[in-house]
Amino acid sequence: MRLDQLPLRQAAIIAAIDWAALRPAEARRLRELGLDEGVRVEALHVGPFGRDPIACRVGRMTIALRRAHASAISVQQADAA
Amino acid sequence: MNPAPMIALVGNPNAGKSALFNALTGARQKVGNYPGVTVERKSGRLVLSDGRPIELVDLPGTYSLDPASPDEVVTRNVVLGHQAGERLPSALIVVVDATNLDNHLRFTLQLIALGLPIVVALNMVDMAERDGLHIDVDMLSRELGVPVIPTVAVRRRGMEELKAAIDTIVSGAPVPPRADGAVPDIVIFQRRARAIADAATIEEHVGRRWSYWADKVALHPVLGPIILAVLMFVMFQAVFAWSAAPMDLIDAGFQDLQAIVRDLLPEGLLRSLIVDGVISGVGAVVVFLPQILILFFFILLLEASGYMVRAAFLMDRLMARVGLSGRAFIPLLSSFACAIPGIMATRTIDDPKDRLTTILIAPLMTCSARLPVYAVIIGAFIPARSVGPGIGLQGLVLFGLYLTGVLGALVAALVFRRTITRGEGSGFLMEMPKYQMPNWRDVAIGLWQRAWIFLHRAGTLILAATILLWALLSFPQAPAGVNQSEYSVAGRIADGLEVVVRPIGFNHQIALAIIPAMAAREVAVSALATVYSIDSTDDAATERSLVGRLQGRWPLPTALAFLMWFVFAPQCMSTIAVIRRETNGWKWPAFTLAYLFTLAYVAAGATYWLATAAGL
Secondary structure (H helix, E strand, O other): HHHHHHOOOOEEEEEEHHHOOOOOEEEEEEHHOOOOOEEEEEEEEEEEEEEEEEEEEOOOOOEEOOHHHHHOOOEEEEOOO | OOOOOEEEEOOOOOOOHHHHHHHHHHOOOOEEOOOOOOOOEEEEEEEEEOOOEEEEEEEOOOOOOOOHHHHHHHHHHHHHHOOOOOOOOOOEEEEHHHHHHHHHHHHHHHHHHHOOOOOEEEEEHHHHHOEEEEEEEHHHHHHOOOOOEEEEEOOOEEHHHHHHHHHHHOOOOOOOOOOOOOOOOOOHHHHHHHHHHHEEEOOOOOOOOOOHHOOOHHHOOHHHHHHHHHHHHHHHHHHHHHHHHHHHHHHHHHHHHHHHHHHHOOOOOHHHHHHHHHHHHHHHHHHHHHHHHHHHHHHHHHHOOOOHHHHHHHHHHHHHHHHOOHHHHHHHHHHOOOOOHHHHHHOOOHHHHHHHHHHHHHHHOOOOHHHHHHHHHHHHHOOOOEEEEEEHHHHHHHHHHHHHHHHHHHHHHHHHHOOOOOOOOOOOOEEEEOOOOOOOOHHHHHHHHHHHHHHHHOOHHHHHHHHHHHHHHOOOOOOOOOOHHHHOEEEEEEHHHHHHHHHHHHHOOOOOOOOOOHHHOOHHHHHHHHHHHHHOHHHHHHHHOHHHHHHHOOOOOHHHHHHHHHHHHOOOOOHHHHHHHHOOOOOHHHHHHHHHHHHHHHHHHHHHHHHHHHHH
16 A cells, blocks of 8 residues: 555554655655655545645654655555554 | 853754753743754853853754754754854763653764764653663763753752752863764664663653543544634634723823823923823733733743644644644644744754745734734724624624734645646644743743743834834925825825725725835834824824724724735734745745735725625
8 A cells, every 4th residue: 555545543664665756855854754665654634625735653653755756655554553 | 362161052943942942041041043944052050069150052952963954954063063154063962852862872872973062861761660660870971971960950959969060070171072074874773772861771661641531531533623713713712801901001001101201391302202102002002012921921832841742733624735734733822922933943843845836825824913913903993892692793703804914824835836846745744842831931031032032023123113103204394284194105105006905895094104114014003003193283193092082083994804804814024034044045935925915905805895785
């Protein structure tokens, strides 16, 4: 599943990030914001127009990103703990 | 001869760096610029417990040492000792957010790898406890190999301990950094940071964080935009409603001063200079200090509370329609206070075309310098009627002027993104900081800095423009029976301009006022005050405020056209200068001047003719 398809408030783990689909500056910024394989991620809120952008919890931080970027991130559902 | 040791404050954005800087140095700060680049240098004095002075420099908040933006280049150069005009720091204070260790420790590890003496300020430990995070400070310190001091900067907790730790590491000469900046990929640091953070943190499950529930409301698809709109509306209504009493007080004070000087000095040129020139002109601008402070108060509050980023989130999709991102919303909202910090805030926009577009439209956001102009004209020509519960007609007109500026900016952005700044739209990637109760002392310091800048301008630029205008208006002296302002040098210059602005409904006095207002918009108000003051022969009329003197002098279409002119006209030298600095050349400031004056002329003309046709 891709991050933009992940239902809201459902915990998941980042499985892979398609860095090549992102422009270098965007990829760098995503890395700086802590996106990496194996990190816990959860979509929390969506923007009021076109459900874009998405606010996600990544690790202990909340970040906002657009659907277009979220679609480069593959996730797998975490076991409900 | 040996200057005080310099210590740099470094850290991620949203780590509470500015609050820590304020807590350590107090209100006495020097704000300047690094030579050749447009990065702000903030420094202050810190006195250690043994009385040793330290120069503390607040570096821009960055996520890493990768030199991608100008802010990051400066941060990197300073910590490596390569920055022109800056000494090598004797030590670094690295500020990290205790609730976000896994991310903030990555930058800390990158800095530790440089080998400079470091103290880590583990900030916002109160928030971490609220979130159920228990951090083993000793273990963290062992793992990092540097002292770690828990702090709560906004509550001034941990400051003495932090100073004591600085005391022990600042000894002897600065140690040159080990690496020359060739840092390994940040992913390596990232993984190590996560491992340390996990080991040092015990997390109790306390359910969702407070910020989550606040965001459920603030980012709600329906409620969120309504809250944002209401907030904006309340802000602009408050600018008018709360300021009435203090403004009357300041106004009365300047009128008393005029009366006193008039009694003290004999009639003549000197009295005219002081009463009609200096007091009338400077007073007409200073009276707007309360409104400007109220506006800045709201903007500082929105920034400090963390709401500003939510506003950007809500607006992103709409901004995307005109080819911008939500990120541009923050500089644009700051431009409502002043376009200069707004344009400087565009540095956080990574994409160069996005950034240029934002710079070009920032002057269309109604800055606080337009407020004096709007307030005088609205006060004189728009009746103070109520048009609904809690909604005054004057406030509504003001809101309309702000809205016109915003709409103009959106249309301009749309056109630019399809022509001169055509290109792929950049994305929207942003950290959303936790909500935070603003610290009143930090807000007060921010307000004080703004008030000082405004009064400084009133005392220098505006005072000089006022005196110059008074001189141009007073000479040569008109013979009896001839109108002084039309006979004067300024009047003859204005005659030339009047030919150009007559078709859009402007009169001679307006032509006179908009020339010196090229320096700064609020000068238009002091210029009008001076013009009408010099022309009035009886003292009773001079003592009335400018609003009283303007009432009935202009037809309503002219007043409306004048308001519309100021929505668009780029009458601010400082903004043009800052655009030149930020875009490295005269091309874009020249373009800004051309397109905004064209817009102003067309919009004012259309307003004048429509209003005249409507019989207003």
